[in-house]
Amino acid sequence: MAKKKENQSKAVKWDYSPAPESSSHINMKDQYELFIGGKWVKPSSGKYFDTINPANKRKLAKIAYANEKDIDKAVKAARKAYKTVWSKTAPAERAKYIYRIARLMQERAREFAVIESLDSGKVIRESRDVDVPLACNHFFYYAGWADKLEYAFPNRKVESLGVAGQITPWNFPLLMAAWKIAPALATGNCVVLKPAETTPLTALKLAEIIEESGLPPGVVNIVTGYGDTGAAIVNHDDVDKIAFTGSTGVGKIIQKAIASTDKKATLELGGKSANIILEDAPIDQAVEGIVNGIFFNQGHVCCAGSRLFVQESVAEEVIEKLKHRISSLIVGDPMDKNTDIGAINSKEQLDIINRYIKIGLDEGATMYQPDCSLPKSGYYCRPTLFMNVAQSSTIVQEEIFGPVLTIQTFRTVDEAIEKANNTPYGLAAGIWTDKGSRIFNLANKLNAGVIWANTYNKFDPTSPFGGYKESGFGREGGLQGLSAYVKLK
Amino acid sequence: MSTQKDRLSLIIPNFKESPCVDKVGVEERVARFQTRSIKAEAKAQGLRMALNMIDLTTLEGKDTPRKVKQMCYKAQHLHSVCPGLPNVAAVCVYPSMVGVAKKAVGDSGVKVASVSTAFPSGQAPLSVKIMDTKFAVAEGADEIDMVISRGKFLSGEYNFVFDEIAAIKDACGKTRLKVILETGELVTLDNVRRASDIAMYGGADFIKTSTGKIQPAATMQVTYTMLQAIRDFKLKTGIQIGMKPAGGISNSKLALHNLVMVKETLGEDWLTNEWFRFGASSLANDVLMQIMKAETGVYQSTNYFSKD
DSSP states (O other), X not given: OOOOOOOOOOOOOOOOOOXXXXXTTOOOOSEEOEEETTEXXXXXXXXXXXXXXXXXXXXXXXXXXXXXXXXXXXXXXHHHHHHHTGGGSOHHHHHHHHHHHXXXXXXXXXXXXXXXXXXXXXXXXXXXXXXXXXXXXXXXXXXXXXXXXXXXXXXXXXXXOSEEEEEOOSSSHHHHHHHHHHHHHHTTOEEXXXXXTTOOHHHHHHHHHHHHHTOOTTSEEEOOOOXXXXXXXXXXXXXXXXXXXXXXXXXXXXXXXXXXXOOEEEEEOOOOOEEEEOTTSOHHHHHHHHHHXXXXXXXXXXXXXOEEEEEXXXXXXXXXXXXHHHTTOOBSOTTBTTOSBOOOSOHHHHHHHHHHHHHHHHTTOEEEOOOOOOOSSSOOXXXXXXXXXXXXXXXXXXXXXXXXXXXXXXXXXXXXXXXXXXXXXXXEEEEEOSOHHHHHHHHHHOOOSEXXXXXXXXXXXXXXXXXXXXXXXXXXXXXXXXXXXXXXX | OOOHHXXXXXXXXXXXXXXXXXXXXXXXHHHHHHTOOOOHHHHHHHHXXXXXXXXXXXXXXXXXXXXXXXXXXXXXXSOTTSTTOOOOSEEEEOGGGHHHHHHHXXXXXXXXXXXXXXXXXXXXXXXXXXXXXXXXHHTTOSEEEEEOOHHHHHTTOHHHHHHHHHHHHHHHTTSEEEEEOOHXXXXXXXXXXXXXXXXXXXXXXXXXXXOSSSSSOSXXXXXXXXXHHHHHHHHHHOOOOEEXXXXXXXXXXXXXXXXXXXXXXXXXXXXXXTTBOEEESSHHHHHXXXXXXXXXXXXXXXXXXOOO
16 A cells, blocks of 8 residues: 655744835925924024934934024924914814814824834834824814813813913824824913934924924924923023923922922823732733833833733743743844834933843842844843842832833732832823723722723724822823813813 | 553543633734734745644535545646645544545645544534544544534533543554534634533544634634644643644735744644644645746736646
């Protein structure tokens, strides 16, 4: 009898081929000026700085460096626009401009996504599926409120504030600009916005769209620069309100700077949010939630679920599955559609993360990193787990702002609540359980501005976002986001 | 492969306490698999892999020996104008057609799988199911695809379902057993998870989503839930179980997304037709069409691909 032919296949390695998003369609200038009074003006200092692509350290563009004089010019332009045009524009007209900006952004969503990924190092999947659509939705959402403010605040007279100085961080550059500009415009304010120095490009692209939308000159001014530029906005006499998203350290400086003035402020600061897994949780989905909670945007998320609390009875299983799961994460080129974890935003940030990893090891914690390859050039960090840590460990107490998760166990729900609340921060928390009653119990007792149940890092323009304690005050998003930009009488 | 003796030495868990599954979380994870972009070399490799994992299926009341022979010929000559293509993994037929199929596939290496246990409803006494299975095995079936008693499962009689699977596994002897959960009738993912656990502890070598007679069939959500059950079973017992989504996977893109899901949930050990199969009748031609597109640069009309 002839030997039977073999039709059984052998297990082979199957790697995904590179699937890079094309950047040939984007329109990016070599040099960007300041957007003041509806015009692109050169910085009075004549100084420029480079913005680079953190994935390969290549220079993307030269960016104008604004000083006090430029900020004064921008605030004056905003004040003039407020007095002569914007405060007299009918709310329904304001809405039309905001809708137009939203639509223009949506039309160029791909260009925005690509530039965002190039400038910030975040993966194209996230900028394409999260950042840009959410930013558009914020404009759409607040456009709807512009002529309905009397319903937002029944029986109150609603007045705008005037000129809002806004300072945004580098983790969600476009999205944070949208969070700040959209409600300010809807409520009838003018804006001077400064994006972060490492990621100014999408805010400048937004300025181009604003220009194209025909929004009256000076209603939105976009100025670029470093910390001193931001300080000039905060300290300018004619600014009525400061909206800041960034580190708790800078938040404290701002708070001090405006202490003796009547400037209003909303501060959205750091966090060290707890993600709590109870023993009855759907474990596999909880593991996904942990991954999404800490590795989303390389962990550069103020509400990142950076402290994991697992009930002891399921701790072993959760950690084993978590290790298995992160070994399938692809770290690499942010422009590749299959990349899960992109580049760290800057060398400075990578140094900070590496310093904390060293502290973790020095303090005797057990580290786990998957054995994945990293690109040779550019700033990258493997997803990192730290076991054997305690409330008193530095890496448990301080915000790392990177893909580093600390894992602690607890025995009872009360213990979890106590530990979760035992932090100066209070931005967000996650609860994983199959029991509704447990969700309500924990949600009532956790001191955090945002609490997710059986999910994590979900954002929506209709939902307010903001912190407790040193994570800041004021809310952005939703109906509550409007009150940060109005005087009620 | 584990023997039934190995399996019976396991400590049987209380199936009422099978892990719960969060549907929203599963949908989100599945959506992520679907954003994977499979291009170039990875696509070419994936398509060939998929082709080699297909169980070419005909399960109709009107099946005849001639129809089955034609399908078996197709199984061995998928697309002769393109040399070097693999064969499909198996053909899947009713017990009465096993003899015909066995002869028709000859020594090609294509396996013959037979549905049994009063497929598709499973509404028959155990003695009939055992006879059905033994008949198919005697006719030369390499694999048996049994159905579970969904009515008993839904009335909470998990031990009944378990015992039945164990009895059929006995009747199979060395023939590999695939256990069809018919997830479209189990409805919830919690049920899918529980039924997967029962099947694996009962003696399944493979777990399979559907008969193809009930909608919805092999949704990615269901397959993902079953893959996780397989991974947990491997972690707990060290025994590797195969997976067969069946019904509804009709195009290459969906097949590739399924392979992505297997790779990222279970690992590459499962990326072979020993451990992963597609139960499908129309998938093969779509995969062939994509392979030809990759080879020639253009899509060819469906008229160029044989329909057997």
